[in-house]
Amino acid sequence: MLNPVIFIKDPIKYDYSQFIISLLPKFINCNRIDLVILSQINESNQLNDILYFYYQLIRNHKDDENDGFMFDYRFEINILFNLSQKKLNQLSLNNWNHGYSINELSLSLSIPITQISNIEIPPIIQSSSNIDNDNGAVTRRYYQQFKTTAVGGTFDHLHDGHKILLSMANFLTSTKLIIGITDENLLINKKFKSQLQNYQNRQNLVIKFINLLIEPEKFFEIYKINDICGPTGYINDIDNLIISQETKSGGEFVNKFRKDHGFKLLDITIIKVIGGGGGGDDNGNNVDEKNSWKGKLSSTDIREREYNRLLNQKS
Template sequence: MVEEGSRVLVVLPHILPNTTLQRIIEQTVPFLRKWQSQLDVVVIPEFKTSFQLDSALGKMYSVIRDVLLRYEMINSGVNVIFNNRHFAKSSLQWKVGLLPQGSTFDTWQLELENGQCHKMEHYALHEDTVERIVGPRDASEFRVTALGGTFDHIHDGHKILLSIAAFITSQRLICGITCDELLQNKKYKELIESYETRCSHVSRFIELLKPNLSVELVPLKDVCGPTGKVPEIECLVVSRETVAGAETVNKTRAERGMDRLVIHVVNVLGGREEDGWSEKLSSTEIRHLLQTSHPMN
C-alpha cells in the first residue's frame, strides 16, 4: 500500500516529446521504488480545449505507465495535474521534487522550499518542441456534468475520464459509482475494492484537479443512474466504447420529459475499436495482475 505522505513531484514546462518525458520519468524510478510513492506530474501551461487535454493526457499516462511497467511497478499511482495554479500551495508533502533547469521556475522553487518538498532536483531539456492541438474552447462549459463507472483500483483510464469531466464542468460534477451488489459476477471479484474505497479514490483525485468543484458521489444501480432523474444535468462524459449506453440515457430522459444530454466522448487508453478494445487498460486486468503477483490463500 502506498503511503499518502510518500509522494514524488515532477513539474513540466509544456507537453514534452515522448522520449524526453520518458527520460524524466526514469529519473523518478529510484525514488518511487524506495518509498513506494505516488507520482504527481504537474503541467504548467493552461489547457483551453478538452480535445487537446484528452490527447495530452493519453500520451502522458501511456508514456509514464510504460516506464513504470518496465520496472515492474504496477502499483505506483500516477496523477497528471493541470489547470491548477494553486497546486504547489496545497497541503501535500513530497519526498522529492523534480523541476526543469532555468529561472522560469524560481517561483515553484520558492513555493516548495517551505518544507513541503524535502528534496529538490533538476532535469535538463535538450529540445523545445511544443505540441499544438487546436479545438473548441470548452473549459468549464457545462454547469452540471455527470459520468459513471465502477472505478475499481482507479487507473489511468479512469483518471483521464475524470480529468475531462472536471475540465468541462464549472459547478457540479455528479459521479455514479457502481454499487457492490452489481459486481458479483465480475472476474476476480474477491479483489474488487469496496464501494467506500472506490468513492474515496475518486473524490481524492478530483480534489487534486479542481478543489473548488462540487462533487456528488452516488451509488449506480442501473444504466441511467442520476442521469435518468436529475433534470439539471447538461452533459454526460463517456469513454468511446460506452457510447451506446449514453444513447440509452438520452432515450430515457426524452421519455421522462427531460432535455437530452450533450454526450462528450473520451478516448480509450489502450486497445482498438476494431477488436472490441480487447487491450484497453481495465480494472479486471489490474485485479488479474494483483492475483498473479500476490496469490490469495
C-alpha cells in the same frame, strides 16, 4: 518515503518525454509520482491527448535491469493540471516533499526543487486532433464549458483510464461534478469477483483523486449507480455526460431515457481511451484494438493479478 512531483510547463508545444524518462529511475522505491502541468489548458482534445500520452509514457516505461516494466499496477500516477497557486501550495504542503523541473520555476513552494538543465526539450510538430467521428477520437470541448457534468463507472482498483475519465469531467465542469459509482448489486458477474473492491473503498479512491484536482469554487457529489442510467436518469440539472468511445451506446441510451421522461438532453463528450490493452474491457468484452490502450491494465487485469499474487503468497 519520498513523494516526488515533476513539473512541466507546456506539453502542448513541447515534448517532455526524455526529461520525464530520465527521472523515473530515481523513483523506483516510491509508490507514487505526480506530474503537474503548469500552463493553462483550454481545449479538451489537447488535454485528452496529453493525459493519454503521459500516463502511458510512465506506466509503460521498461526496467532494463529486470526486463520488465519499472512500475507495476499498484504504483500510483497522478497527472494534475490547471491548478491555482493556492492549490499548488496546498499540495506542496500535504502531498509532496521534492520537486523536479526542466525550467526555472516562478512558483514559490514549500518543497525543494531540483532543476535539470542538460536535457533537450524538443518542440512538438502540431497536428489536428479535434476530430469528432466514429473512430474514437476525442470530442472538442472547452475548459469549464458546462456548469454541471456527470461521469460514471465501476472505478474498481482506480487506474489510469479511470483517472483520465475523471480528469476530463473535472476539466469541463465550472460548478458541480456528479460522479456515479456502480453499486455492488450490479457487479455479481464480474471476473475475479473475490478481488473486487467494495463500494466504500472504490468511493474513497475516487474522492482521493478528485481532491487532488478540484478547486475550491467547484464541488462534487457522488451517487450509487443501481441501474443503467444512474443519476443521469433522475437529475434534470445536468449539462454534459463524459463517456469513452466503447460506452458510446450507453450515452445514447441515457439521452433517449431523458427525452422519454421530459428531461433535457445531455451534451455527450466522447474521450479516448478507457479500454484494456489485453483486448477486453472490464466486463470481459472484446475491445477494438485501435481504441484500446496498449499496455494499460483494466480493472479485470488488476483483479486477476491481485488474485494470482495472493495465491502465490499462500503457496
